[in-house]
Amino acid sequence: MQANANQNGRGLWGSRFAFVLAAAGSAVGLGNIWGFPTAAAQNGGGGFVLIYILCILLVGLPVMLAEMVIGRAGEKNPVGALQHLKPGTPWYLVGALGVVTGFVILSFYTVIAGWTVFYFIQAAGGALTVPEGEDSAAYFSEMFGSMTANPGYEILFVAVFMIATISIVAAGVRKGIERSVKIMMPLLFLLLALLIARSVTLEGAGAGLSYYLVPDFGAINREVIVMALGQAFFSLSLGMGVMITYGSYLRKEECLPSSAGYVVTADSLIAIFAGLIVFPVIFFMAATQGANADELVAEGPGLVFVIFPQILSELPGGAAATTIFGAAFFLLLAIAALTSAISLLEVVTAHFVDDWKIPRKKAAWGLGAIIFLLAIPSALSMGAVDWLSADGVFGVSFFDLLYMLTFQLFLPLGALGLAVFVGWAWGLKKASEAIQTGTPNFRLEKLWQFMIRYVAPIAIAVILAAQFIDIFGGDADEKPAEEPARTEPAEGA
Numbered sequence: 299m300q301a302n303a304n305q306n307g308r309g310l311w312g313s314r315f316a317f318v319l320a321a322a323g324s325a326v327g328l329g330n331i332w333g334f335p336t337a338a339a340q341n342g343g344g345g346f347v348l349i350y351i352l353c354i355l356l357v358g359l360p361v362m363l364a365e366m367v368i369g370r371a372g373e374k375n376p377v378g379a380l381q382h383l384k385p386g387t388p389w390y391l392v393g394a395l396g397v398v399t400g401f402v403i404l405s406f407y408t409v410i411a412g413w414t415v416f417y418f419i420q421a422a423g424g425a426l427t428v429p430e431g432e433d434s435a436a437y438f439s440e441m442f443g444s445m446t447a448n449p450g451y452e453i454l455f456v457a458v459f460m461i462a463t464i465s466i467v468a469a470g471v472r473k474g475i476e477r478s479v480k481i482m483m484p485l486l487f488l489l490l491a492l493l494i495a496r497s498v499t500l501e502g503a504g505a506g507l508s509y510y511l512v513p514d515f516g517a518i519n520r521e522v523i524v525m526a527l528g529q530a531f532f533s534l535s536l537g538m539g540v541m542i543t544y545g546s547y548l549r550k551e552e553c554l555p556s557s558a559g560y561v562v563t564a565d566s567l568i569a570i571f572a573g574l575i576v577f578p579v580i581f582f583m584a585a586t587q588g589a590n591a592d593e594l595v596a597e598g599p600g601l602v603f604v605i606f607p608q609i610l611s612e613l614p615g616g617a618a619a620t621t622i623f624g625a626a627f628f629l630l631l632a633i634a635a636l637t638s639a640i641s642l643l644e645v646v647t648a649h650f651v652d653d654w655k656i657p658r659k660k661a662a663w664g665l666g667a668i669i670f671l672l673a674i675p676s677a678l679s680m681g682a683v684d685w686l687s688a689d690g691v692f693g694v695s696f697f698d699l700l701y702m703l704t705f706q707l708f709l710p711l712g713a714l715g716l717a718v719f720v721g722w723a724w725g726l727k728k729a730s731e732a733i734q735t736g737t738p739n740f741r742l743e744k745l746w747q748f749m750i751r752y753v754a755p756i757a758i759a760v761i762l763a764a765q766f767i768d769i770f771g772g773d774a775d776e777k778p779a780e781e782p783a784r785t786e787p788a789e790g791a
């Protein structure tokens with residue numbers, strides 16, 4: 299039976315563990331460690347966390363399983379898999395949307411990923427220690443500005459990060475992706491544990507934890523719910539076929555429902571843990587320097603790159619503590635970003651390998667180069683080039699335009715398409731059968747069927763409609779700007 303899956307010359311994971319690790323690597327990314335705490339902070343803390351968990355259980359988990367089974371049964375990338383399962387119908391267009399979305403997400407994702415590389419180098423070199431007599435806020439604003447406003451730096455770090463991503467994908471599923479996640483994921487867990495241990499023992503940590511974890515039901519409103527669902531998709535890498543593609547390299551006799559469960563659990567725990575790092579640190583600053591915690595929490599995009607380093611520089615233990623804690627934090631971000639970026643490039647690459655018969659190495663390098671070119675305007679839209687930045691393109695920066703399009707439109711649309719595909723077009727019976735090749739007694743079958751056929755599509759459609767109104771509707775000036783709209787960091791310049 300293994301020979302069967304190899305027949306068409308496609309790679310296979312060495313084990314189910316490798317598949318789960320790679321899928322978790324895709325899910326755990328900037329969206330968890332940067333996006334989640336920021337979104338939680340700006341949407342009222344504990345209440346948001348609660349809604350987020352509900353979204354994960356009601357929509358995230360069922361869609362995750364749906365994607366995995368489409369991939370394994372379709373044995374291809376999203377376009378090829380849907381074509382295979384429903385030949386001669388336009389359903390492959392949902393897959394095509396996924397491939398396009400992969401292109402676009404990766405092009406702006408690498409920009410932020412490049413920043414993490416820059417900051418890791420800064421931190422490791424001791425640059426997070428503020429020189430004697432300088433104002434720390436100004437110092438870090440300038441550090442951030444010197445990077446974002448410098449076209450050379452912006453492009454250099456995107457290039458460094460893209461080359462790492464491409465090299466891994468070009469090396470193949472087993473020798474590239476599997477091998478790299480087996481090294482990077484344990485390192486990620488280790489760094490995370492180290493950072494949490496430091497964070498929760500800081501002065502003021504208690505106030506941070508209670509802001510973060512005690513739900514304030516009064517703060518829950520429509521917008522919080524919309525944000526929580528969007529965050530859940532992005533964080534779980536759902537809606538564009540990452541799990542389809544990764545699932546296509548899995549053997550028929552492996553268990554899918556528990557794999558989906560592990561990936562979802564790992565992703566949510568890490569998002570929640572990231573908050574355990576960020577919130578105590580913010581409230582430490584409030585406790586020790588009289589800073590206003592509410593204001594810091596509202597800071598948003600600048601949080602990780604401007605406020606956070608400022609706080610790191612004040613850690614007890616002096617310059618050494620700052621260097622170690624800072625380097626560990628930005629290394630964690632860079633690793634998380636890399637294991638996510640490879641999944642994005644893999645979807646695009648697999649499409650050209652499967653459906654256009656282009657050799658993997660050529661496809662990965664060629665597509666990676668195109669994505670790199672597409673990343674340049676995003677990189678330059680952080681202040682380096684005026685007409686791309688701030689409100690230059692349709693009232694937002696080029697980066698924000700791509701980010702909003704994917705996060706608020708393409709991903710939910712893709713997830714909706716996939717849920718309807720499984721629930722109504724391909725059919726629950728066939729989907730269940732394909733799951734049962736690895737899980738003969740699939741205990742939650744009926745529940746999953748109900749969720750994927752009714753609950754998930756309806757919930758997504760409602761959210762999509764809400765976002766549609768947000769984006770194209772009336773009050774243009776209070777658009778999604780507060781939400782990880784990653785461009786306008788805290789500098790007052």
Ligand code: TRP
Nearest residue numbers: 325327328329330532533535638
């Ligand atoms: N999930 C990753 C994060 O949290 C980002 C990501 C990787 C992604 N692949 C994706 C998001 C596919 C949406 C779709 O940072």
